[in-house]
Amino acid sequence: DAGVTQSPTHLIKTRGQQVTLRCSPISGHKSVSWYQQVLGQGPQFIFQYYEKEERGRGNFPDRFSARQFPNYSSELNVNALLLGDSALYLCASSLGFADTQYFGPGTRLTVL
Amino acid sequence: RKEVEQDPGPFNVPEGATVAFNCTYSNSASQSFFWYRQDCRKEPKLLMSVYSSGNEDGRFTAQLNRASQYISLLIRDSKLSDSATYLCVVNNAGGTSYGKLTFGQGTILTVHP
Numbered sequence: 001d002a003g004v005t006q007s008p009t010h011l012i013k014t015r016g017q018q019v020t021l022r023c024s025p026i027s028g029h030k031s032v033s034w035y036q037q038v039l040g041q042g043p044q045f046i047f048q049y050y051e052k053e054e055r056g057r058g059n060f061p062d063r064f065s066a067r068q069f070p071n072y073s074s075e076l077n078v079n080a081l082l083l084g085d086s087a088l089y090l091c092a093s094s095l096g097f098a099d100t101q102y103f104g105p106g107t108r109l110t111v112l
Numbered sequence: 113r114k115e116v117e118q119d120p121g122p123f124n125v126p127e128g129a130t131v132a133f134n135c136t137y138s139n140s141a142s143q144s145f146f147w148y149r150q151d152c153r154k155e156p157k158l159l160m161s162v163y164s165s166g167n168e169d170g171r172f173t174a175q176l177n178r179a180s181q182y183i184s185l186l187i188r189d190s191k192l193s194d195s196a197t198y199l200c201v202v203n204n205a206g207g208t209s210y211g212k213l214t215f216g217q218g219t220i221l222t223v224h225p
Contacts (some may be wrong), residue, residue: 017216040197040216042116043156049140090155094212097211098204102145 002027004093004104012110013081019108021076031055032074033101034066035090043090049074050097080110083087086111113138118200118216125223129190133219135183135200144203145176150218156199159185164182179207190223197221 005024013019025032031050035043045058049068068074073094078085088108092101118135130156130219136143160167162183163176173186183200200216 022137032175033213035213040217042217043213045182045214046211048210048212050138056212058212088153092213094211098143100158101211101213102158105155108153 004091006091006107007105008107010108012112013080014112015083017081018093019075019080019081019109022088023086023091023104024073026102029093030072031066031093031094031097032072033092034076035092037088037090048097055097083111085109114171114198115139115214116202116216120217120218122220125190127190127223127225129194130186131221133185134199135216137181137202142179142202142204145183146201148176148201150198150199151196161225180218192223195221195223200204
């Protein structure tokens with residue numbers, strides 16, 4: 001069975017630009033969560049979506065937004081990129097919003 | 113105080129050694145608990161869930177003490193392939209109605225020949 005997939009795998013942007021990251025959950029999973037992991041730290045929760053609605057939001061600025069589509073895939077958008085946004089962005093899928101989460105390989109974003 | 117705290121290590125142990133990782137969490141309303149493993153520049157992968165009764169999976173044993181808000185992971189007979197970062201993870205750390213995972217900063221383990 002296919003696991004969680006994310007695209008692109010790597011991305012280089014400059015300050016002020018906008019970026020869109022994509023995630024496809026495990027088949028049958030209805031919840032997608034997004035996390036940011038900077039070097040040397042554990043992942044930090046950004047958003048969770050379940051049945052196409054935002055269920056939770058972490059302590060991130062409004063420059064970060066996301067959505068979930070009818071097929072349960074999801075996009076994370078980050079506007080006005082800052083150097084500090086450089087990180088590994090992880091998507092996790094779960095059956096329901098409180099179930100065990102399984103991570104995709106991540107998108108490594110570098111902001112120059 | 114961090115919501116989930118764990119000793120960052122690093123732990124350097126020889127093959128065959130037994131190593132223990134500890135973790136504490138601050139919110140008593142937390143509902144479920146996990147250990148994830150993360151290899152260098154890869155995604156976290158679920159190692160095991162943690163239950164109050166304790167649970168074992170081969171060489172790995174996890175334990176939860178809700179009264180002390182303490183989680184542990186024991187690895188017996190360490191293998192070279194166990195080298196990784198081990199992440200202590202708490203779900204619904206804030207007693208919320210969604211599945212927010214809160215991670216510790218990770219404990220680095222290196223197993224050497």
